[in-house]
Amino acid sequence: MEFLGTTQTASYCGPKKCRAMSELSPATITQESYQPYYLPGYRHLNSWRPSLLYKVPSNQGCPNEGTVNRNALRPPTILPALRTALFSRYSRHDWDQATMAQIRGAETSRHWANKLTADSVRLMQDKDQLTQQMQDGTCRNLCQRLCDIGFWKSELTYELDRLMSENHALDTVKKRLECAAAEIESPLQVSLECLYHREKRIGIDLVHDSVEKNLIQEVDLLKCTQDQMKKLAERCDIQMRDNRDAQHTVERDLADKNSAECIDEKCCNLRNTSDTINFFHGVEKADGAVSVCETWAKFSDDNIRHSQDMRANSIRLREEAENLLEVSSDQIWKQFTNTNLAFSTRISEVTDVKNKLQLQLAKTMQEIFQMENTIMLLERAIMAKECPLKVVQTRLEHRSRRPNVELCRDIPHFKLVNEAFTIDDTLQTLKLRLCEAQDTLQLLVLTKNRLEHDLSVKANSLFLDKEKCMMMRKTFPCTPRLVGYT
Template sequence: MEFLGTTQVASYCGTKKSCLFPDPAPTSTTKDTYQSYYLPGYRHLSSWKPSVLHKVVSVLPSSAEQFGPTGRPPTVLPALRSALHSRYSTRDWHHANMVQLKGSEASRYWAGRMNTDSVRMMQDKDQLTHQMQEDSRRNLGDRISNIDFWRSELAYELECLLKETQALETAKKRLECAIAEIQVPLKTALECLYYREKRKEIDLVHDDVEKNLMKEVDLYKDCQEILAKLAQRINHQLGINRDVQHALEQDLSDKSAAHFIDTKCFNLRNTSDSINFYHGVEKADGTVSVPATWAKFSEDNIRCSQLARANSAKLREDTELAMESTSEELWNQYVSTNLAFNKRIAEVADAKNKLQAQLAKVLQEIFQTEDTIMLLERSIMAKEYPLKVAQTRLEGRTRRPNIELCRDAPQFQLVTEVHTLDDTIQTLKKHLQEARDTLQMLLNTKSKLEHDISVKANSFFIDKKCMEMRKTFPCTPRLIGYT
């Protein structure tokens, strides 16, 4: 700790009255231009700091020396000298102020952040409330549109069923021929499904081709079943028509009531008079279906009505339409499956080409990474020699004698240089390890790309083989039973 008006170095230039040696002659201009200042009660800094040059001997002053014109009597009692050592330093005072300011800044920062977060949270919640209400209203509108759609479908189907009263004379031979014709594309679709099971690993995916093939197989089987039932249920169609009519009327009545209720809910606003609190209503769940089962219920009713009308002995036109629609669905599904095959083949070929292009880029990146590793190793080796020089200089300077063992500017610079070189070497080594890890990753990527390319080539071959199997399809007259 340094006192005001002097430094630890300057304390050696002051007068030492109690020293046995005579005062040295001034050797610099510093003593002539700057007068050292000592606190009252202190002769010089050597009274509390041991001297490294000479030993201080205490001599009892005479009465003439105590009260002579050149003497300086103490102004502070010796008992109070310890109080000066127990006081805080200026550095402590500045540190305390700095801590207080930083604490205040942190408190203001967190308070401001809390206020900003609170305002933003209120805005977000207001926006969320408005958005949720708009979403609910939009969902109600969509639900009303769905109900209108199914109401129109049910009403149309009920009207058609009420008009259809005549029996349909079924040509059993046509039905049997149509069932036999459907068996050929069904077998082809099944073979394609079994053949595509030979795909490997990631390419063994449930893609659009497989979905269309499965849909095609199901459609073939459904068509066969429908045509078989048409031949068996011709004499029982009137009773089935009455049952289907009752189901359609009940479903249509339920949807009309639901449409009225949802329309009323859709028109409610925040300013409506009929709104009120119903605590706990959100916990009571009296629903018996989900949108999928709800739509499936009406779809099943319509499907039963269509099947009933198609099987009617007196509805020749509906039977003919059913045969033609079956043929059209089969053809559309066949075309859709072929389009999915072509698209998948193109995707696999494009993926294979991209993988090959990526493999070339990875190989190039591997070469560049290997060069980078070599350059990093050389750079690390190049930094070792300057580090040796700096450390050797530091080690050599530790052997300076006595007072020459000074912590001067070269000492600071050498220490800084050693730390900087150490950090540089560690950073380079870290980058070198990252480069080696990257190289290993690129090698793994290269292996994966090569394997994936072989998998894509196998899938491409399988899909091309399936397309060759699907070159032929029965014509429309044969699908509707004409041989």
Template structure:
């Protein structure tokens, strides 16, 4: 507030501790109603001296001169208490009450806000605690359900493993019977071949192919056919046993995994907030090592069980087929043996044509063996010729992988090189397959050659040896129980 006629200015600093004091404009409005009227009234100017009025027309003073001038005015001027109070006070009692009430409201508001924050925070902590407890309980419940699922599938796996073990043992027993029956056919086969061998010693007109020889050949064929079927079923039994063991291995592996998973989930289910061994694993929730989903997890075990059941069904079917095969082959061999013994009483000679035919087949077989061997050598040479082109193509691909930065482009040469490598590899695979087929054909030809040579040798015997040697050898023929593999 400034005094009229003076450049002296009095300033007041607002307290920083409270921002609820009324604004300057409000206080100014309260002063307008009182002070201006007093200063403009004649009675208000009675105490002002002439020297004071003269100083109002002077130039603005500095701070030091202002103090000296003001002291001079005070010395020469008599102030009244009411006027002195009017000049020094800035706020009114109304302002003072308003300030107090404002402080009271601020205090009450801040206390209410703090109380509301405190209650909200306590309620939040309680809600979060309940939420954490419920979430942990739900997690424990889910882990328990997971353990129950594992226990269920473990029981299914255990039951299927027991069934598979039983089926594998049964198939193994039938396989042993089949092996014994196959071994028993070697004796009758050798007897028939020896009979044919002795009959080849017949001379001149006796060197004929009679009904005895036909029955002997048929007997050999029947026995070989039975052997072939037995071997085929034996191979199937061996393969089926391998499949059974593989399926059992998968079941046992799945069982082992589920045992480990159940142990881990049991430990997790029994973990509590007070348990030992718990700790922080930062970022573990952002790492997902999962390899399956619940559907794929159950489907994996279900597929293993279904696969095992399928293998068990195939094994059971194979066992039935082997049983039927053993009965069929024993009857066929025994019937043919009786027919050959009856035919021995009616000798006729037709050995020459059979011998010529066998020799022709043997020559063709030998020629085919020679050609097959040449083919095998050609295939091996062709495979060796493909090694260097494959090395070149693969080396080019490997060298081009060293191109820097953007030069490592999947361009046309890259596509051509990849196509070349795959084409050469496909060619090598086809040649290897053809080589394997040729080697298998060679083995079959060699086996056929041996059979033909053996048949030619037994047909060179003389007819007069039929009664002494052939019939003497044919007195011992396996019984039916031995032909079905029981003894």
């Protein structure tokens, strides 16, 4: 038996020994030359060494008995190269111990191998079960995610349909407003023509009477109604743009939901036997997510809420337009009737106008003074609103520079936008009122001049009122045309 390759030689056979084997006695060899020997791989065999040596034969036939025969100390051998190897052999006890150690080592190795095999099989089974459970849980989570995506898709689709219907309805109302505003142009020209003809009165007959008041009111009403319709049509156009922005946002979100649904459905259908699976090392470490479940749901909810707000604004705008069309039609008809009645009354009251004209002149002067004060106050009010408008627009411009997700449509943003629109509406209202005041002031000045010079010729006034004005006012647009239906 060999241990770890070849049999090791005794320590006295090495090249470092200076004395020859033949020069040592057996006792010297036994006591000095042998060193403790250890088998490789067996630490418990630490105190054994070869115990059997070749005995030295007696000095037979030696002429000098006191002299040791050096050749007799060497063991008989055939191969001179193996002489030193003969002294490194082991005993039978050593051989038995080495065999038992080898057997015990083999049994120990087999025991640990069997234990490791059982543990490995159990570990593989546990890991396979854990992997399968995790994969099943992931499939369930993907299915739940698909349900969530389907829910938001249905909500977005429903909201998109309603928004598109509302946008179409708002477009119809806008066209009605434009048609009604164009239809008002004809009676406005008639009213203006009446005023123009009445401007031809001579002297004291150029009076600011009830007919002229009604004509002015009619013109103001027609102009105001026309301006309101045009402005409302512009607001409808702006609201339609906002609706289209909300529609594009919802459509983009819906397209993203469709893409995410396709990807998650593809992931849910993947199995261990699928052909499209592959290794993507490091993909689990690269987190490119831009949202979490709460922000993901909130994003779609905000889009739907924004769309609902746009629809609510659109509905209010449509109701306002419908109300404006109906109210303006009634007011125009009433004003048209009142103006005609005023003309009839004016024709019958031509002779009894002098005192009324004097009183009207005084009232006109007072009204001019008040209107100038009103214009001055309106101009001051308009100038006072410019600084708050600059502040809110500056705030909005600064907040529009917020980066990335910080560009949030938060409550301050809504408040600032509402404040900006409110101040702008206030300015528009004040400017409109200033224009109306200036127009009224101009008309009052013209009326004053007419009251001073138009009391001389009554016949011309009767001719103008009866023959010129009333002949033109025999025709007037019907109600369906006034509300925008052609």
